[in-house]
Amino acid sequence: MTIPRSIRRIAMRRALNAALSISLAGGLGSAAVLLTTPAAANASAINGTIARSETLSRSQYWVDQHVTYTQTGTWANDGYGKTYRRDCSGLVSMAWHLSNSYVTGDFQHAHDSTHPWTGVPGGLDGFQPGDAMVKSGHIELFVKWVNTANHGQGAYVYSFNSDGETVQNPYANSSFGNLGKNSWSDLQNYSPIRYDRITADATTTDIGLGTSIYSDGYLQVFATDARGVLRHLYMTNDGIWHETPPIATGVTGAPATTMYSDGNLQVFVKGTNGDLRHFYMTGDAVWHETPPIATGISSAPTATTYSDGNLQVFATGTSGQLRHFWMKPDATWIETPAIATGISGAPATTMYSDGNLQLFATGTSGQLRHFYMTNDAVWHETPTIATGLTSSPATTTYSDGKLQVFANGASGQLRHFWMKPDATWVETPAIATGATAAPATVTYTDGFLQVFTTDSTGRLRHLYMSSDAVWHETPALIDDLD
Numbered sequence: 001m002t003i004p005r006s007i008r009r010i011a012m013r014r015a016l017n018a019a020l021s022i023s024l025a026g027g028l029g030s031a032a033v034l035l036t037t038p039a040a041a042n043a044s045a046i047n048g049t050i051a052r053s054e055t056l057s058r059s060q061y062w063v064d065q066h067v068t069y070t071q072t073g074t075w076a077n078d079g080y081g082k083t084y085r086r087d088c089s090g091l092v093s094m095a096w097h098l099s100n101s102y103v104t105g106d107f108q109h110a111h112d113s114t115h116p117w118t119g120v121p122g123g124l125d126g127f128q129p130g131d132a133m134v135k136s137g138h139i140e141l142f143v144k145w146v147n148t149a150n151h152g153q154g155a156y157v158y159s160f161n162s163d164g165e166t167v168q169n170p171y172a173n174s175s176f177g178n179l180g181k182n183s184w185s186d187l188q189n190y191s192p193i194r195y196d197r198i199t200a201d202a203t204t205t206d207i208g209l210g211t212s213i214y215s216d217g218y219l220q221v222f223a224t225d226a227r228g229v230l231r232h233l234y235m236t237n238d239g240i241w242h243e244t245p246p247i248a249t250g251v252t253g254a255p256a257t258t259m260y261s262d263g264n265l266q267v268f269v270k271g272t273n274g275d276l277r278h279f280y281m282t283g284d285a286v287w288h289e290t291p292p293i294a295t296g297i298s299s300a301p302t303a304t305t306y307s308d309g310n311l312q313v314f315a316t317g318t319s320g321q322l323r324h325f326w327m328k329p330d331a332t333w334i335e336t337p338a339i340a341t342g343i344s345g346a347p348a349t350t351m352y353s354d355g356n357l358q359l360f361a362t363g364t365s366g367q368l369r370h371f372y373m374t375n376d377a378v379w380h381e382t383p384t385i386a387t388g389l390t391s392s393p394a395t396t397t398y399s400d401g402k403l404q405v406f407a408n409g410a411s412g413q414l415r416h417f418w419m420k421p422d423a424t425w426v427e428t429p430a431i432a433t434g435a436t437a438a439p440a441t442v443t444y445t446d447g448f449l450q451v452f453t454t455d456s457t458g459r460l461r462h463l464y465m466s467s468d469a470v471w472h473e474t475p476a477l478i479d480d481l482d
Contacts, residue, residue: 044097046082049197049298049318055095055130059141059158062091063167068175069160075101088139088160091167092132095141095158096195107134107193120192121366122388122410125151130198133157133190140190143170143180148412148456149434154183196364199298199316199344222247222255222267230255230269230279232287247279247287254300254346261309268293268301268313276301276315276325293325293333299346299392307355314339314347314359322347322361322371339371339379345392345438353401360385360393360405368393368407368417385417385425391438399447406431406439406451414439414453414463431471432463 044050058078067076067086075083075090084094085101093101109115120126127133127142138161146153156170157180168180221233230248247267255269265281275292282288299316306312311327321338328334339359347361357373368385391408398404403419413430420426437454449465459476466472 045318046097047099047197048097049199049320050097050130050195051199051298052128052130054097055141055198056143056158058097059091059095059167060169062094063158063169063171066166066175069163069165086160091158091160092139092141095130096132096198104134104137104139107132107139108136108191116196117193118196118365120194122390124187124190124192126366126388126390126410127155127192128194128390131192131194133187133192135190140180140182142192145456146181148436151411152184154181155187156181197320199320220257220265222257222269224251224253224255224269228252228272230267244285248277248289251277256301256303256313258303258305258311260305260311266303266311268303270297270300270315274298274318276313278313290331294323294335297323302347302349304349304351304357306357307351312349312357314349316343316346316361320344320364322359336377340369340381343369348393348395348405350395350397350403352397352403358395358403360395362389362392362407366390366410368405370405382423386415386427389415391435394439394441394451396441396443396449398443398449404441404443404449406441408435408438408453412436414451431465432461432473435461 043054061079062076065076069086071085071087073086076086077083078094078097082097084090089104089107090101092107106115107117111118117132120131127145129143131142133140133142141158143156143158145151145155157168159168159180161168161178162176164175165178166175168174168178170180173179221235223231223233228250229246230251232244232247234242234244236242250272251269252272253270255267257265257267260266260280264283267279269277271277271292274296276294276297278290278293279287280290293313296318297315298318301313301315303311303313306326310329313325315323317323317338320341320343322340322343324336324339325333326336340361342364343361344364345362347359349357349359352358352372356375359371361369361371363369365387366389367387368389370382370385371379372382373379385405388410389407390410393405393407395403395405398418405417407415409415409430412434414432414435416428416431417425418428431451432453434455435453436456439451439453441449441451443449447467451463453461455461461476462474463471464474
């Protein structure tokens, strides 16, 4: 790989505040890790799929506009032409971008087509940003735990409470001097609910972790920073990280990367307008962008190279459908019929030892779903592997040929599943606790499984499994991602 002279050496612990993406050479795996930052407040449509970060940014808009509580006054604008009642249920209706200003009792109604919300899997401990908590006469929006590793310390919320008061929020006191914060005992009075169309934060700043081993043996990392710049880093054999000039701007969320059969690095990322963008690097270390592959994606993509050498890309559509694209030898892209619906967040893909494409995704009820494609290009869904997930999954194939999947559980535990030769799944004890970002995984050249996640203090955590199946955690790679 020819390195441009303008490359800058950077310290290992430099804060990326970004979305990192790593995927295995040869398409063994790719996954996204998500770290929430405010998204564009108008990214969704009324009653449409909405990212968790967007619900928070929409709530914050009323904070920034100093909207005050009233049940009888003029309704308030969401900044994009839709108005909502200025009370607690109006706030949640606005945050979820609903067509109506529902009342609190509506949010306690049994799930049906006009009440598209249900209980949060895992109860209070299963809260994710943008979920809501409701009790008789009042509803609030969950933002984050005070301490992800100890929910007993309470939670930060957006809450509308008293006539004339501005929105209580996690960042500054309201006009009445109240912070948006509930104790654990306060939370016991509420029932947690989740909007059907909310998605795991594919439109946040996604820290997508994986690795691509280039032909020179260097580990490659890609990042989308808070300015929407697609950045490229690589580590040389001396453990020093280097950064090349930026590849592109106007991108959002975690990139996905794989090696094509011609040996060229490939990168896929969501554009800020919802386009699926594609970049590739030729042997002279020059990056090229192709025309957009598709529009209307709502999640970070995942990518791999199939056994026939064709590039395969997957992403979640705006209606929760699992979309699949593949590239013909003439470099034209084909979209197949949707593989499934009811998907939340970004999918993860890998190639199994039998040569079949494998795809994992989190369903809207927190279930771990598994799909595989047989040689006749027909997709099959297996029984649900697990329930109670709170993140998008990550997947890789281990050096022994067994499929491995990782995802976060409702209490911040990092869960690990592997598939036996008879296609039954085994869940091991949790490999870590306090995980806040969706994990990412890779099998390194030494054969060891590698897993990355973050914690509530913004540390980028790295765990690996040695040959005796014991997990080890290294010192944090970066400690200020928050």
